Amino acid sequence: MDATHTVIAADLAALLDALPIEPGAVRSTRIHKGPGASVVRLSMDAGTVMKEHIAQAPLLVSVLDGHVALEVGGERVELRSGGVIHIDTRVPHAVEAIAPSHLMLTLGERSSTAPDVAG
Numbered sequence: 001m002d003a004t005h006t007v008i009a010a011d012l013a014a015l016l017d018a019l020p021i022e023p024g025a026v027r028s029t030r031i032h033k034g035p036g037a038s039v040v041r042l043s044m045d046a047g048t049v050m051k052e053h054i055a056q057a058p059l060l061v062s063v064l065d066g067h068v069a070l071e072v073g074g075e076r077v078e079l080r081s082g083g084v085i086h087i088d089t090r091v092p093h094a095v096e097a098i099a100p101s102h103l104m105l106t107l108g109e110r111s112s113t114a115p116d117v118a119g
Contacts, residue, residue, distance in 0.1 A: 008032045008039055015064055019043045021100045026050055040105040044068070044097035052094040058108040059087045066101025070094065 008031060009015045019027055021043045032039040044050070044066070052071070061070070063083045070077045071094045072087055078098070079085060087093055089110075095103075 006032060006034060012064060015041065015104065016102050019102070021045050021102070024048065026097075036109050038107045040107065042101075042103040042105065044095070044101045044103070046097050046099050046101075048097050050095040052092050054090050054092050055087065055107060056089065057110045058089050060106040060108075061085050061087065061095075062104045062106070064102040064104055066103075067098040068101050068103065069096045069098055071096075 009018070018031065019029055019041045021027075022045065024045050024047075026042065026044045026048045028040055028042045030038060030040050042050075061079075061084065063079045063081055065081050067078070067080045070079065070085060072085070073091060077085060
């Protein structure tokens with residue numbers, strides 16, 4: 001029988017403990033890759049920055065703990081623990097940790113180059 005689900009983490013403590021914050025560092029690790037989505041954990045020390053970059057798939061950024069500022073589409077968006085933002089495919093964005101922060105990124109499946117179909 002094929003698996004119908006995958007438990008990625010049983011609780012918040014497991015997610016936070018999996019990737020401790022290191023002084024002056026941005027760390028990341030992929031914690032799940034499956035049909036439709038991948039999940040990446042990030043830890044960022046206060047004052048660290050992920051310079052502007054793009055994702056090749058739609059992206060949900062969830063702040064598990066901490067306080068970050070994102071630059072998206074020319075707008076500064078601040079998120080604290082529990083905050084979530086969706087960023088479309090290939091939209092330039094940057095992230096700055098205002099406080100030590102733990103993030104979870106959910107990357108959707110890359111879209112095909114199929115044309116839009118009007119409904």
